Structures are given as structure tokens and as C-alpha cells.
Amino acid sequence: MLLHTVNKSAFDSSALADCLRVVATSDAVLLIENGVYAALNSPQSGFEHSESIAQLSADGTRFYVLQADCEARGLDDAKLAAPFEIIDDAGFVALAAAASAIQSWY
Amino acid sequence: MEKALKLDSDGHLLHLADWTEQAAIQLAASEDIELSDAHWEIIYLLKDFHQRFELSPPMRPLVKYIAQQLGKEKGRSIYLMQLFPPSPARVASKVAGLPRPENCL
Amino acid sequence: MAKPSTDKPAQKEILLVFRHAPYGSALAREGLEAVLACGAMGAKTSVLYINEGxxxxxxAQNSAAIDCKNQAAMASALPLYDIDDIWVDEDSLRQRNLSGADINAGKIISRSRVQTLLASSNKSILSF
Incomplete structure (x- = not known):
């Protein structure tokens, strides 16, 4: 399992798109820093990556957002798109430890 | 006996958490000011400003905030000048344990 | 509009354009420092939030979680610095699945009004 971290906003960087293009169904994707804004968007909002995230999620890829970064930016948990699970710093460490390698998209 | 306060190069408290009323009395004494109730009212309002906005206000916003909270009589530069001469925004923020206001003229 | 100034020639207005997210780079913070300085010195100042801005x-930003100053708290002081013209680009909100209910300040304006705002003369634009 590879852990992919994305730390740039999908609205002004290709980091998330670049990640989604190559991520495997056995991998995990963690949004951190400004990357977390992508989790606020659902298929209903017309967000361009919603479909591929939903498809990957259905096929097994796991999606996470880092709690501290969501909290800092005022993102409401209740509004996060369904595939995203919130994890804290300890969860991040656990994911990193379980991963064979970490790929940072920035 | 007075406790030595940890200060920055401007004489402001290094750590807001070190602030006590006793510290305020010491800081005021360093500006030759003896604190009255009128001073404490402004000091606590400043601390409230800093907690709400995470800023040390320069003169104009300070005056406006005081006018909103305590009324027009007190929200005037001349009133603050009497309490915290010679530069009310700087002196009052110092006594309240806040960093020196930026953009303070 | 404002009454004619008697003490000095017409002062240039300043428009600050905030185009970046609050954390992750220093731009938003620098912009806030700049706008507060403009206000503290009594310059006629307005703010436009657009794109990532x-x-x-x-x-409900709680930036203590990442050890940063809370920029929403700082920005809420703008009216005390006599900065009352705060504009927000409607398209930028919609692209991000945000609405007026999600934001804590500002008047939402259409793209054509953004263009008017940028184009009006006798104004300096500072972009962050």
C-alpha cells in the first residue's frame, strides 16, 4: 500500500489531479494543508474530480483528510464529501507506518 | 518584592501568559503611570480586543472599539491621552501585556 | 460620496485583492497586515476576495490546530479599521461549493461588478 499525500488546493494546482491519475485501488490518499479544500466538494457541486474520487473509492482506494488542517481552515465536518474519513495526527502516523512508501503530491 | 518580568526590546511582555494585575502595575510604573479604575477599564477592554481579533490595535481602531463598547465619551483620543500618555495605543498595550501595536505612528 | 477633502489633494483609493487561501503560504497573512496598515493610517481602502482568497x-477557523494566527479573527476587525467595503466574487464561491451562508463578511458581487471594481480609475491595486 502506498500513501499519497496532497497538500495543494485542487483549485489552483494539479497536485490532486496528478495523484488521482495514478493512484491504485490498494492505496490511500490523504489530503493535508490546503489539499483539504477538495473534500468540501461533492458530485452535486460540479467539482471536476468528484467522479474519479467516487469511482476509486468504490474500487477500494481509501480517502482521508487531516483533522487539524480541516479545523484550522473552518471546514465543517458535516459538509465533507462521503468518501473522506477524518483522521488525526496519530492516524496519519499509523497510515504512514503501514504504507510501503509515501508519495507526496505538492 | 517585585518579580522580574521577561520583556522584549520595546519593554513589552514577551509572553502574554505572564500577565497579572501585579505585572500591569509594574509595567505602568515603568511609564510613570499609577493605575486607577479608569485605567483598568481600558486595560481589560484591550485584552478583550486582543483575544477577539488577535491584534494589538493602533490608535484609530482602539478609539473606535472603545466608543462602541464604553460609549463616545471615552472613545476619544484625548481621554486615552490623559490616561496613557504620551502614546496611548503603545503604552496601554504595554500595560495590558500585549505586543507593541504594528503600524503605530 | 465622500465630501470633498479640504486639506490635501484627492487621495488615491487602495484596493487589496486577496487571491490565496488563508494558510499554507504567507500571502494571506501579509495581505491582512497590509490592509490593516492602510486602515490604521486612514487611507480609503477596500478589499476584494476572489479565487482561492x-x-x-x-x-469557525481554529488555526490553533496548526499553530497559526487566526486570520478569520483578524479579518473580522476590518470594520474597526474603517474598512467597510468588502467584496466577494460570486463565481469563486460557486466554483468551491460555497454560498453566502458559509462566509462571515463581505458583499457578494458578480463578475461584471468585479470588472468595474478593478477598472475604476484613481485607485492603487495591491494583490496578495
Whole structure:
């Protein structure tokens, strides 16, 4: 399992798109820093990556957002798109430890 | 006996958490000011400003905030000048344990 | 409009354009410092939040979680610095699945009004 971290906003960087293009169904994707804004968007909002995230999620890829970064930016948990699970710093460490390698998209 | 306060190069408290009323009395004494109730009212309002906005206000916003909270009589530069001469925004923020206001003229 | 100034020639207005998210780079913070300085010195100042900048307006930011100053708290002091013209680009909100209910300040304006705002003369634009 590879852990992919994305730390740039999908609205002004290709980091998330670049990640989604190559991520495997056995991998995990963690949004951190400004990357977390992508989790606020659902298929209903017309967000361009919603479909591929939903498809990957259905096929097994796991999606996470880092709690501290969501909290800092005022993102409401209740509004996060369904595939995203919130994890804290300890969860991040656990994911990193379980991963064979970490790929940072920035 | 007075406790030595940890200060920055401007004489402001290094750590807001070190602030006590006793510290305020010491800081005021360093500006030759003896604190009255009128001073404490402004000091606590400043601390409230800093907690709400995470800023040390320069003169104009300070005056406006005081006018909103305590009324027009007190929200005037001349009133603050009497309490915290010679530069009310700087002196009052110092006594309240806040960093020196930026953009303070 | 403002009454004619008697003490000095017409002062240039300043428009600050906030285009970046509040954390992750120093730009938003620098912009806030700049706008507060403009206000403190009594310059006629307005602010436009556009593109990624609209994220700065989300309520309930708790930046202690990442050891940063809370920029939403700082921005809420703008009216005390006599900065009352705060504009927000409607398209930027919509692209990010945000609405007026999600933001804590500002008047939402259409793209054509943004263009008018940028184009009006006798104005300096500072972009952050």
C-alpha cells in the first residue's frame, strides 16, 4: 500500500489531479494543508474530480483528510464529501507506518 | 518584592501568559503611570480586543472599539491621552501585556 | 460620496485583492497586515476576495490546530479599521461549493461588478 499525500488546493494546482491519475485501488490518499479544500466538494457541486474520487473509492482506494488542517481552515465536518474519513495526527502516523512508501503530491 | 518580568526590546511582555494585575502595575510604573479604575477599564477592554481579533490595535481602531463598547465619551483620543500618555495605543498595550501595536505612528 | 477633502489633494483609493487561501503560504497573512496598515493610517481602502482568497472568509477557523494566527479573527476587525467595503466574487464561491451562508463578511458581487471594481480609475491595486 502506498500513501499519497496532497497538500495543494485542487483549485489552483494539479497536485490532486496528478495523484488521482495514478493512484491504485490498494492505496490511500490523504489530503493535508490546503489539499483539504477538495473534500468540501461533492458530485452535486460540479467539482471536476468528484467522479474519479467516487469511482476509486468504490474500487477500494481509501480517502482521508487531516483533522487539524480541516479545523484550522473552518471546514465543517458535516459538509465533507462521503468518501473522506477524518483522521488525526496519530492516524496519519499509523497510515504512514503501514504504507510501503509515501508519495507526496505538492 | 517585585518579580522580574521577561520583556522584549520595546519593554513589552514577551509572553502574554505572564500577565497579572501585579505585572500591569509594574509595567505602568515603568511609564510613570499609577493605575486607577479608569485605567483598568481600558486595560481589560484591550485584552478583550486582543483575544477577539488577535491584534494589538493602533490608535484609530482602539478609539473606535472603545466608543462602541464604553460609549463616545471615552472613545476619544484625548481621554486615552490623559490616561496613557504620551502614546496611548503603545503604552496601554504595554500595560495590558500585549505586543507593541504594528503600524503605530 | 465622500465630501470633498479640504486639506490635501484627492487621495488615491487602495484596493487589496486577496487571491490565496488563508494558510499554507504567507500571502494571506501579509495581505491582512497590509490592509490593516492602510486602515490604521486612514487611507480609503477596500478589499476584494476572489479565487482561492474566498477560503479566508470561512467561519469557525481554529488555526490553533496548526499553530497559526487566526486570520478569520483578524479579518473580522476590518470594520474597526474603517474598512467597510468588502467584496466577494460570486463565481469563486460557486466554483468551491460555497454560498453566502458559509462566509462571515463581505458583499457578494458578480463578475461584471468585479470588472468595474478593478477598472475604476484613481485607485492603487495591491494583490496578495
Amino acid at each position: 474566498v477560503w479566508q472568509l470561512l467561519e
